[in-house]
Amino acid sequence: MEIKKPVIAFSPEDLKRRRSRAKVMAWCLVALLVLFFITTIVHLGGSIAARQV
Amino acid sequence: MTIQQTEFTNQTLVVGGQGTAGDYFALLKPRVMSLVVFTAFVGLLAAPGHIHPWMGFITIFCIALGAGAAGALNMWYEADIDAVMKRTSKRPIPSGAILPGEALGFGLTLAVASVLMMELFVNWHAAALLAFTIFFYVVIYTMGLKRWTAQNIVIGGAAGAFPPMVAWAAVNGQIDLGSISLFLLIFMWTPPHFWALALFAESDYEKAGIPMLPNVSGRPETRKQILIYTLLMIPTVALPCLTGTAGMLYAMGAGLLTAWFLKCAIDVYRIPEGPLNTKACKALFKFSIYWLFAVFALIMVERITHLPTFASVF
Numbered sequence: 001m002e003i004k005k006p007v008i009a010f011s012p013e014d015l016k017r018r019r020s021r022a023k024v025m026a027w028c029l030v031a032l033l034v035l036f037f038i039t040t041i042v043h044l045g046g047s048i049a050a051r052q053v
Numbered sequence: 054m055t056i057q058q059t060e061f062t063n064q065t066l067v068v069g070g071q072g073t074a075g076d077y078f079a080l081l082k083p084r085v086m087s088l089v090v091f092t093a094f095v096g097l098l099a100a101p102g103h104i105h106p107w108m109g110f111i112t113i114f115c116i117a118l119g120a121g122a123a124g125a126l127n128m129w130y131e132a133d134i135d136a137v138m139k140r141t142s143k144r145p146i147p148s149g150a151i152l153p154g155e156a157l158g159f160g161l162t163l164a165v166a167s168v169l170m171m172e173l174f175v176n177w178h179a180a181a182l183l184a185f186t187i188f189f190y191v192v193i194y195t196m197g198l199k200r201w202t203a204q205n206i207v208i209g210g211a212a213g214a215f216p217p218m219v220a221w222a223a224v225n226g227q228i229d230l231g232s233i234s235l236f237l238l239i240f241m242w243t244p245p246h247f248w249a250l251a252l253f254a255e256s257d258y259e260k261a262g263i264p265m266l267p268n269v270s271g272r273p274e275t276r277k278q279i280l281i282y283t284l285l286m287i288p289t290v291a292l293p294c295l296t297g298t299a300g301m302l303y304a305m306g307a308g309l310l311t312a313w314f315l316k317c318a319i320d321v322y323r324i325p326e327g328p329l330n331t332k333a334c335k336a337l338f339k340f341s342i343y344w345l346f347a348v349f350a351l352i353m354v355e356r357i358t359h360l361p362t363f364a365s366v367f
Contacts, residue, residue, distance in 0.1 A: 017073050035114070042108065
């Protein structure tokens with residue numbers, strides 16, 4: 001027996017909203033990436049290469 | 054055998070995903086967040102000790118994120134009463150733009166992210182305080198006090214008063230008298246501020262069944278309580294000077310601002326019921342917002358310009 005899943009029809013407005021949400025989400029992720037990178041650098045401090053292991 | 058395939062539209066099935074990025078931003082209560090961010094920033098500047106400017110930025114970011122999370126969770130829980138009240142009926146959940154479940158997921162994600170980031174990047178003292186602040190606002194105030202007692206604002210005011218303490222703890226990992234003095238400033242300011250609002254939005258709260266003081270004890274009692282709490286607020290205005298957190302500029306500025314606050318509260322108490330009293334309530338509500346911004350701005354200016362503070366008497 002094959003049960004097909006219901007198809008949900010999105011209107012063009014829905015799709016437009018979804019696209020815009022996805023774009024905002026992508027920018028937020030990029031911002032977080034930059035934030036984490038800078039924070040890591042700040043935590044490490046200066047002259048990291050010159051430190052004794 | 055194939056079971057019939059049905060085509061659903063958004064009218065026949067609630068599928069979610071209808072909200073725009075703006076709707077999600079509205080869930081964060083940006084206006085409340087701006088006050089939280091500002092008071093936290095002043096807490097960061099006022100705290101003795103040093104924090105790297107970037108880590109200071111991260112601290113404020115985490116506090117803003119936590120405040121937004123608390124706002125989203127508050128809107129999720131209060132969707133039923135928001136729909137009834139005119140002031141809140143256009144919020145994303147009652148307007149149908151965002152489903153309650155979506156708001157819950159969004160709020161919980163932000164709450165966990167803000168506390169984790171604070172713990173990983175700043176320190177666990179600040180993270181624990183931030184977690185407690187979100188818990189206090191969502192569970193103690195929103196789920197408990199707000200629908201249960203007319204003293205909701207008095208106790209619940211603590212939630213809005215924690216952010217400068219969180220920022221203070223981010224700098225030196227401590228809760229000391231200076232941070233408590235900033236906490237008390239906001240804590241004692243909250244009842245007159247919200248009761249002034251409740252006096253001119255009384256019907257809205259009554260319709261939603263929220264036990265605000267004017268609905269429970271009556272308008273005359275509320276006007277009296279506003280004056281009493283304003284008088285109680287006056288000693289807390291002096292506390293930042295006594296704890297060595299503020300100096301002469303703050304003492305003079307806050308003194309004048311508080312005198313005007315008291316004048317507004319006396320007007321609310323003295324003017325008989327009617328349009329003039331409503332006007333006085335609106336004036337107090339509006340001025341109280343400026344008052345909080347201005348009082349914290351005075352401390353901020355003192356710190357930025359390195360003006361001397363009074364010696365602590367404790």
